Amino acid sequence: MTKSKLLEMHNVGIVVESLDKAVSFFEEIGLTLEGRMVVAGEWAGQVTGLGNQEVEIAMMVTPDGHTRLELSKFLSPKTIADHRTAPVNSLGYLRIMFRVDNLDELLSRLTKYGAKIVGEVVQFENIYRLCYIRGVEGLLIGLAEQLGSQTATDILENT
Template identity: 75%
Template sequence: MAKNSLLRMDNMGIVVESLDDAISFFSEIGLKLEGRAMIEGEWAGQVTGLGNQRVEIAMMVTPDGHSRLELSKFLDPPTVSDHRNAPVNALGYLRVMFTVEDIDELVSRLIKRGAQLVGEVVQYQDSYKLCYIRGTEGLLVGLAEQLKKN
């Protein structure tokens, strides 16, 4: 009997109200827009369990090309709940984390664009500086700057 082997994680999906705002926010962090498309029809609903649906998506990719965020704006059916303001100890998916070069500079830029620091930028030993921010639409994002290079 063959054993299934994980090959890679393709992407993480985030549902948003404004694709343009989300694209702008994640572009500021350093992701690039890879493509934008309309996903619709019964075939898509067979995957999601939502039936006939219309969803506009934008695929954002990290500079190394290995990680992607799929941003989705549901046109039909409409969104039914909102988890964006849940505290960091709520059940379910928490946040997406990015490793960045200069956390202080990036946090400063993001705050100028309306993001809010959740706690503080903290240093973990001599390894990392870390923080959580709430970006566009209250999305929770983690940032980490590696201090010691291996």
């Protein structure tokens, strides 16, 4: 039998309270709404282990078309836990990091969505300016502006 191989990372899923607010926020960052629908029924619950469920999802896609963010609002069963405002050193979901082309301009636009910088905007060598923000619904988002042609991956590969 041929060993299965990874083909791509398709999406990351985040559960939110307001799909409309989350879609608007991630559109402001630069993702595009690819589609929106309700997924319901026992078959869906067989995948998640929740039994009969009803979830409204919005699939967002990055400009390069390679990566997606699936935003979900559970209609039933209701959500039972909230980890959105946990600090960065918590177990489980940490954050999503986006590479952007003008960090300061984007930060000024995201403030109208209630985004707040967690610490400071810092510079990592001559490679990135970056920060963490608490975005819509308290989600932890990383934003990085690449300064030159070298990336953090380049550094890791040369160590």
